[in-house]
Amino acid sequence: MTVERVFKSPGTKLLRLTADIDAGAVRGLSMRGDFFAHPEEGFDRVEASLVGVTVAGFESAFRAALEREGVSLYGLDPADVANLIEEAARDA
């Protein structure tokens, strides 16, 4: 199931999330918006690496991938993305 979510909190930039969720796992993922990530290409790799992770393990996998790629985020919180993914999985 493909879900689209738009999320903005006072402390973050706008996030447009598209996720394919099937059988408790993320099968496709696109995070778009006016947030910042340094280095930018590192974030591209982080995003790609999250395809295949479980919904339950999403946040820890996201944080581990950021650490591995040495990526700093500004205006995007992995916890918010994980919440959106969990909500979407519940609705599925």
Next chain:
Amino acid sequence: MTLRLLRTGVARGAFNMGLDEAVLGSVSEGRQPPTLRFYGWNPPTVSLGYFQGLDDEVDREACRAAGVDVVRRITGGGAVFHDDELTYSVVIPERHPLARADIMESYRFLCSGLVDGFARLGLRAAFAPLNDILVDGRKVSGNAQTRRKGCILQHGTVLLGVDPERMFSLLKVPSEKLKGKLIQDIKDRVRGLDQLLGRRVGLDEAADAFADGFAAALGVELSLAEPAADELAEAERHAEERYANEAWTAKR
């Protein structure tokens, strides 16, 4: 301390972004000193942040019909309609005394050059984290930073004038019904120098003021130069291979 000053006038968006990247390369490799550049845009151009979705943000058909180019930046942040504005970029090695490791401090410090420039035009401006500058609570400048090849690149805009109706004829809006509200929102929250000063400020006058502002706030001298031949060639190469390349523009 001296910064090289480039005033490259107006150019197309793909070249403008290509030259910022070329300067990043030449400063990174020590071929050129840290550099401050001022420029403008012709034709008018929508630039997208690195992580933004092209089809989320831009009405490409409307842009084509209006003769407006679309480019994706190598910096994050939001979509900008570049028309009546002064744009600057600054490139500094991360180990340079003017560089700040912390991102917020780095924005604040480099934006102090703009705040000083606004003061020279008679306006009391303030840095608003993470990446805006406000006058009387209204946005007058947006900025974006990246760190690559051991350098900081920050570029940003100073609005000479604002045309929200035109802007939202080029950017996607959730619905026609919401368009009026978004236009009003920009009218409430964003200001051009023309509105703030009650007169037109041209590209050259603005560049003079902000060059002086950067020099004073950063405590540097500016040495006016032309881009080197290799930088211009690299700018054209980046323009062709990246910024005018559909695969890059439609990357997200």
